[in-house]
Amino acid sequence: MNLPLLSLLIFLPLAGVVVLWLLPARATRPVVALNMLLTLALATAVLFAYDPAGARFQLVEKLPWIASLNIHYLVAVDGISVLFLPATALLFLASLVACWNAVQDAPRLHYSLLLLLQSATVGIFCALDTALFFVFWEMSLVPIYFLLARWGVSSGSAQAAARYFLIMLAGGIPLLIAFVMLAASQPVPTFDLTVLLGVPLPRSTQTAIFLLCLLGFGIKVPLVPLHTWLPQFALAAPGSLTALLVGLKLGAFGLIRFAIPLAPEAALDLHWLLAGLGTVAILYGAVGMLAQSNLRVGLAYASICHVGLAVLGLASYTAQAAQGAVSLLLSFSVATGGAFVLLEFLRQRTGSTDINALGGAAKTMPLLATGFLICGLAGVGMPGTSSFPGEFMLIIAALQSHTGAGMAALFGLSIAAGGFLSLYRKAFFGPVTRPAVAEASDLRPREWIVLVALILMIVGIGVYPGPWIEIVRPAAEAWAAGLGR
């Protein structure tokens, strides 16, 4: 089978946009749904076409793009990225269901932007040419800006959108500079990651590149103190959008894919920086979560906390840590993404996700409450959920390489778990006092299908993680071998 699967995957959503504007407006939602289902099928096909035991990068497609700058259209997948593709497709589908009836206003434009964002996201996971990666990276900003500014749920959404856009644009500068420096450091300037990985750089250049990438990706992760856009974003955006942004950990993926392997010696030298940032993020996120009264913002802080764990674990630079980090990030796509989608269902019913406006929500919406609990527990790494294997591997790695930080991380994670349960109790248990909660109806069939799919994945992977982890393992070992570990 020689279909250009990855290109199809990248361009299918764009084709969907064209079809959307050719057909009458009432066909919008079916077309988008069909498109996203096809994308999911394609992503699954990619997963089957990928051979974990085979070469490092597979399904490679390489075409010259800007020949005089030696920029190529180069896409491929490895064990680190391949699972993110079905996760992306699934999450976009869930997001679509979450905003199925909520978008009454210019729906064609809304769904076009959503498809554009999907195309850019898939591109980010597939691109192996740093310039191409950067194009996709920046391309994802425009749809997010529009979706938030135009369809935000709070009065401050336009400001939040502009702020997000500008911060991310500023974050793009260090990345672009790092990529240009990398290209210029080669005898023949190149942006090809596979070439760049093979050529060791002088130590000082490596340090500069590592720090620039850490800054650029750190904003997206987000690492404390670069996280300030996230709480505001979570408050202003509908859950369907936040699910995509928080669920897909593009920043952490960038660290694993680019920052660390491209500057291995500098990364090893600066392990304390990475570990320190990770630990601070865990503690800050956990404590920050305790202070929230809005579930969406609380979950945003929880995600800061958990991605901090991935960063801390990575600082041990072992294959086990990389494997753990990738599987934890994947699990978050499902768990945190699912939790935000459920919060969007909740917001559409009660008009708020603030615990002061809820209380007793489990009485009128038992299915929703159960689903949210399972997603939330997966988010805090409960054994038996999909997050547990990754979290376990990361904690072991952290305890071995940075024992003190690992202990602090354990402490932070228990605070986060407590914080989540406390928020959950206030929102879903107790007497029903608000009329909005009392009148709310439980999940509709369309909604619980999504929920069941998510929970099946969370529990299924949690109980039987073997095959998934095995897909990641060879790539993680190659990753660690590249660092000399």
Added chain:
Amino acid sequence: MSSGLSEIFWYNQAGLPLLLLLQLLPLCGAAVVYVFNERRTAVTLGKIFALGELLLGIVVVSHINPLSPALQLAERYTPLAYHVAVDGLSMLFVLLTALLTFLMTLYGMSRGMISPGRLFAVLLLAETGLVGMLVTVNVAWFAAFSGLELWSVVYLLRRWASSRAEIHALARFVQYQAFGWVLFVAGCIVLGWGHAEATGGYWSFDLFDLVGAVPVGKFQTAAFYLLFYGLAVRTPLFPLHGWLPNMAQHGLIAVAPALMVGVKVGIYGMMRFVLPLTPAAVQYWQPYVVGFAMAGVFFTAALAFQQSNLRRLLAFAVVSHTSLLVIGLFSLHESGIQGAMLLAANFGLAVTGMWFIVGFVFRRTGTTELHELSGLFERIPFLAIAFLSFGLAIVGMPGTPGFDAAHLILEASIDTFGALSTVATALGNVAAAGFLLWAFQKAFLSQARVGGHDVDRTQIMEYLVCGIALAAMLAIGFFTEPWLYLTETASQAAAARFVR
């Protein structure tokens, strides 16, 4: 001293003196349209001539060889000191000029301006001036064409002025431009004089003669300053930008500012004449020029944030990004020069597009005050998205031509000035993104006020104007390769005379 300049004559490359045609076509167009005056045919003919010039430009590009460092399709007529020749860089700007003029004719129609026949005649005359500046290699002819173009713009501003503020803006414009023009002419005289001194009384303003006898010492510094500041007024470069905001606010929307800053002939003139004719002074004053430009990026960005009028805001955006071009050019690095030229073309297209949209908005609302505009997105979503896309192009978003150009400038800037000043410059770009987004949100996204303007839907002509500009931009953005190919050798030739 070897001049390092060579040329290939037109009869070796084409069957016709194409550059002469390129200059005569809009001139004839202007004359014909003038004769037809206010008849309907004048309007149609104006559009046909503008389109013809664009097609002719494409033909010319197909006849040059971008891989040769020589200036090509050269034509000389000694009695008049007429000497024209082009390379990839000039043709980039010629194409841009032709495209913008064509779009302006479409725009002029859709705005429903008074006496469109006369407008088109002046527009074609201005195009003649611009094309003349871009193809000539004689500084005196450059100055003459510049005068012609400035006169056309002054006529435009005067003929279509309707208030005292506009006359005031016009006066300011004339003062600045006359001053800049006189500086440039004085610089030409210094150069010509230097040549006469060196060759025993033979005056010449021809680039090919002058590079062999560049003025020495103080005279070169003087020539550099006169030429540089003469062009800096035109460009406009901070702190000589005072004429632009007033003109942008009160002048004829879109057409006048687009003619002045859509095609960056100031930057082009620096590349074509200032760099080769005063190389030592350029290298000596490089840090000062770049320092001023960096200050300019931020200072004007800060000023842009203070504006309450969309037209003034765009004017400051122009000044801010022009500083970026100067940084690229004065890196004296081939990538920097190439990047600056591509970015100049990109800015020209994008800013003109934004000005068109401002014009469309003004036609609907009668105002460009930001606090009086609101909720336009709901009524004219296509124009809103186009406005944002043009803004993103200015910021150098990937997928627009600005990206590869900005990328080249960054590369040159890291090489020449180090990473820190590069980061500073790039942050200036983020500031630009900031005020453009701010303006966009105020005018287009904010909640429509009750009793606000009942805004018309987008019209076909508006779709056409913005659609063409957008399509051109995205096409160039995703397929940059031909443009890099067109400009690469010429940029190397321009940078070759500077030692790094």
